[in-house]
Amino acid sequence: MKWLESGEVIRHTAAMLELSDLSLSVSIQGKRVDAVSAVSLCLQPGRVLGLVGESGCGKSLTAQAILRLGEHQGVEKSSGDIRLDGKSLFAMSNEQLRTVRGGHIAMIFQEPMTALNPVFSIGSQIIEVIRLHLDLTKQQARQRAIDLLQDVGMQDAEQVLKQYPDALSGGMRQRVLIAMAMAADPDYIIADEPTTALDVSVQKRIIALLLDLQKKRNLGLLLVTHDFGLVAEMCDDVAVMYAGQIVESGSVSEIFDHPAHPYTRALMGCRPEVSLPGKPLPVISGQVPPPGRWPSGCHFAKRCPLAKDDCSHPVAADVWSRANHVTRCLHVGENS
Amino acid sequence: MSVLRVEQLNKTFAAGGMFKAIGKAKRAVIDTSFDLQAGETLAIVGESGSGKSTTARLAMQLLTPDSGQIYWAGENVTRLRGAELRKRRSHIQMVFQDPYASLNPRMKIWQSVAEGLRVHRPEMTNSQRRDKVAETLALCGLDDSGMDRYPHQFSGGQRQRIGIARALIVEPKVLVLDEPVSALDVSVQAQILNLLKEIQLNTNLAYLFISHDLSVVRHIADRVSVMFAGQVVEQGKVADIFGHCAHPYTRALLDARPIRHPDERNRDDVVMVIGEGMSDTGCAYQPRCAFKRDGCADFDGTLNAQGCACLYPLSVRS
Numbered sequence: 001m002k003w004l005e006s007g008e009v010i011r012h013t014a015a016m017l018e019l020s021d022l023s024l025s026v027s028i029q030g031k032r033v034d035a036v037s038a039v040s041l042c043l044q045p046g047r048v049l050g051l052v053g054e055s056g057c058g059k060s061l062t063a064q065a066i067l068r069l070g071e072h073q074g075v076e077k078s079s080g081d082i083r084l085d086g087k088s089l090f091a092m093s094n095e096q097l098r099t100v101r102g103g104h105i106a107m108i109f110q111e112p113m114t115a116l117n118p119v120f121s122i123g124s125q126i127i128e129v130i131r132l133h134l135d136l137t138k139q140q141a142r143q144r145a146i147d148l149l150q151d152v153g154m155q156d157a158e159q160v161l162k163q164y165p166d167a168l169s170g171g172m173r174q175r176v177l178i179a180m181a182m183a184a185d186p187d188y189i190i191a192d193e194p195t196t197a198l199d200v201s202v203q204k205r206i207i208a209l210l211l212d213l214q215k216k217r218n219l220g221l222l223l224v225t226h227d228f229g230l231v232a233e234m235c236d237d238v239a240v241m242y243a244g245q246i247v248e249s250g251s252v253s254e255i256f257d258h259p260a261h262p263y264t265r266a267l268m269g270c271r272p273e274v275s276l277p278g279k280p281l282p283v284i285s286g287q288v289p290p291p292g293r294w295p296s297g298c299h300f301a302k303r304c305p306l307a308k309d310d311c312s313h314p315v316a317a318d319v320w321s322r323a324n325h326v327t328r329c330l331h332v333g334e335n336s
Numbered sequence: 337m338s339v340l341r342v343e344q345l346n347k348t349f350a351a352g353g354m355f356k357a358i359g360k361a362k363r364a365v366i367d368t369s370f371d372l373q374a375g376e377t378l379a380i381v382g383e384s385g386s387g388k389s390t391t392a393r394l395a396m397q398l399l400t401p402d403s404g405q406i407y408w409a410g411e412n413v414t415r416l417r418g419a420e421l422r423k424r425r426s427h428i429q430m431v432f433q434d435p436y437a438s439l440n441p442r443m444k445i446w447q448s449v450a451e452g453l454r455v456h457r458p459e460m461t462n463s464q465r466r467d468k469v470a471e472t473l474a475l476c477g478l479d480d481s482g483m484d485r486y487p488h489q490f491s492g493g494q495r496q497r498i499g500i501a502r503a504l505i506v507e508p509k510v511l512v513l514d515e516p517v518s519a520l521d522v523s524v525q526a527q528i529l530n531l532l533k534e535i536q537l538n539t540n541l542a543y544l545f546i547s548h549d550l551s552v553v554r555h556i557a558d559r560v561s562v563m564f565a566g567q568v569v570e571q572g573k574v575a576d577i578f579g580h581c582a583h584p585y586t587r588a589l590l591d592a593r594p595i596r597h598p599d600e601r602n603r604d605d606v607v608m609v610i611g612e613g614m615s616d617t618g619c620a621y622q623p624r625c626a627f628k629r630d631g632c633a634d635f636d637g638t639l640n641a642q643g644c645a646c647l648y649p650l651s652v653r654s
Contacts, residue, residue, distance in 0.1 A: 054521040054522070054524075055492075169612065172612075199383035199548065200383070200550070200589060200592040201383060201588055204591075204592040204609075205609070226521060227522075227594060228522075228594075229594020229596065232594070232596065232597055232598045232601070233594060233595050233601060235598075252598045256597050266523070267522065267523060270522055270525075271551070271596075272529065272549075272552050272554065272555040273551035273593065273596055274596055275555055277554075277555075280530045280533065280534075281526035281527075281529055281530055282526065283523065283526045283530065284523045287491055
């Protein structure tokens, strides 16, 4: 994480959510294989970090591991650590974890349709969260729920409290979920594809809302997405994942102006919004290797136009680096 | 040559079941017309609930319109039913959004792809069918080694290729593509879009392309119809719509596209959608329109000569 502050290595400072060399394994046909390999990330208050990659790269597993979700589905930590303000989340009791979840770190999911319970009113669902974390009376909690809904741009908050999820549009539901995430004043928000399920015109407004709240409350926001457009819009820093590894990370302007890893470059290049009219879109040949079939060297080597013999040996995450930018590639800047 | 033409289509869905008495009928498609030529791509864009998929299903005769006419290759098929309609269905075929849900998991790939042949080419023998399947899969960039495998053994991109092959096997003249790349990763999306372009160049197929993603539409389409609340609010060539659109809703959709570079943040000329919902009387877009003025409440929503349904268009097109 040295690129965060010009060459200076920051570790264990007061307020920080830090993933260090985190590897997560899943069970595939009875065998444990790593699906996330030695991921290091650092989330700071007031900053937005984008974790970008295609489906199956391990970005959602990584994000869920921060709240130690996914463990009941067979995801296990195989090495590394996650520390909140210096304390390991893996050393915490279930009770401590319950305060962390929602209290310090909250999550916003992709599907606003399935994240709300259809048989309870919006009010009862928000008030439940508030009273779980804060020592408030019912009346105080209700007032706080109204304030939260107004914060996320719902004018007739009192009315919304009485409604059930099916009465709200997708954008409205996502606002409710954002309000719920803010209920206990967390320091960090993990947003996993928060706008993917929404219409484009609604997306823009949810993005604006998230950024507004993030600035006002000095939140550390981890944005998990496949969409470089969203990254361009929201993030201060970016980490690009491919086949379980972070292949490149840096400040958003570095990554957009000087993408160094061949995968990042290819992924940015095949977006139709930057394509040339009338020309075929650039493509990446081949397929992402699934967990368990990763090569021992660079995970991208098989599909990479720059691959050489030395790519068959493991490549360090920061083998190429400069200010605000590190890349896991031995051949940055070479021509294919 | 016009391969698909629809005129003044209307479709209303009645509230049903428990809520029949209190429910409100939904006008899903209102007075929608378009014409599609061989070798051309017409995109229908709009948000969920705008009526774009319903329009496509009406054009395919999967739904019956309340009023309006549908022509396939110049022939009025609006009143055709049963065997008469089935005989002609090979003219227009569909590719679905979700390649995971649209293939039968228990059928081998070749059987899924060959299904259309059973109906439209009953005279073919089994081995002729297999040859035809192999040929069509090759057209879609898949070799014949996967013919006896099952859908779960393929990736999302490969499954979408299979879905396209299944539509192509009866040699249609029109392909209806309902969000064909929105469930795919961006690198896979690029492959499928390239494939669709290539197929169109080689076969002169016409595409009716349903999408909410304007960047994809810009890349693939020749013409665009923008739908809002069941009505076409603007239509025109891609270059015109993307260059200087006239309807405030089109403008808002264009401005809502993801930006390409962080430097584009905080642009101050962005037209945002304000408010929610739609109006039942007058211009349906009123509650969200930043340019609403006198007269909008009485506007009947007909397209003007330039293809824009707005009393106060943003730009005047030549």
